Amino acid sequence: SAVISQKPSRDICQRGTSLTIQCQVDSQVTMMFWYRQQPGQSLTLIATANQGSEATYESGFVIDKFPISRPNLTFSTLTVSNMSPEDSSIYLCSVESRGPGELFFGEGSRLTVL
């Protein structure tokens, strides 16, 4: 299994500012995933982060808004840029530790934008 630490666990931010969420895994993993979970909605994949290359973004998400870093095999960051109230959500870091079929998740970062 993989243990994932995410921080911050929650934050309240002002419109127009940016916030960086950190994700640390206790083992080396090839891919790390960032999901968004808006209130009452499903988990939506934002992007997939592979070490040493640019992240791959899903439709509707762009690098300028959600820049991602993946400096090594155990760490990644997601920045939510120029925030608006619509960005209020839970952001989840995830890894696939044992091949297709088992995602491990961080505790999530609950972001509220005023």
Next chain:
Amino acid sequence: AQRVTQPEKLLSVFKGAPVELKCNYSYSGSPELFWYVQYSRQRLQLLLRHISRESIKGFTADLNKGETSFHLKKPFAQEEDSAMYYCALYSGTYKYIFGTGTRLKVLA
């Protein structure tokens, strides 16, 4: 289009009653389906996958390709089963499609 549908947002049952959480999917290939669970104040975690054909915490789920369903069942609900349940489809290349989730409340 690839899709996972969980028609119930909330399901309330009494302790000891049978539980069935519905999940329907739309996928053109051979599906790999999973149930994830999130207990209060805990992180989202895998409950079971259809390939394993296992029973976890008394829960089972059978893939029905004819009805494109993967319903989660338990014969006798317990209070500790109260949680948020998500059905998920693995659509390949690290992509998972999640349903909107069903909150299960088991009443004493």
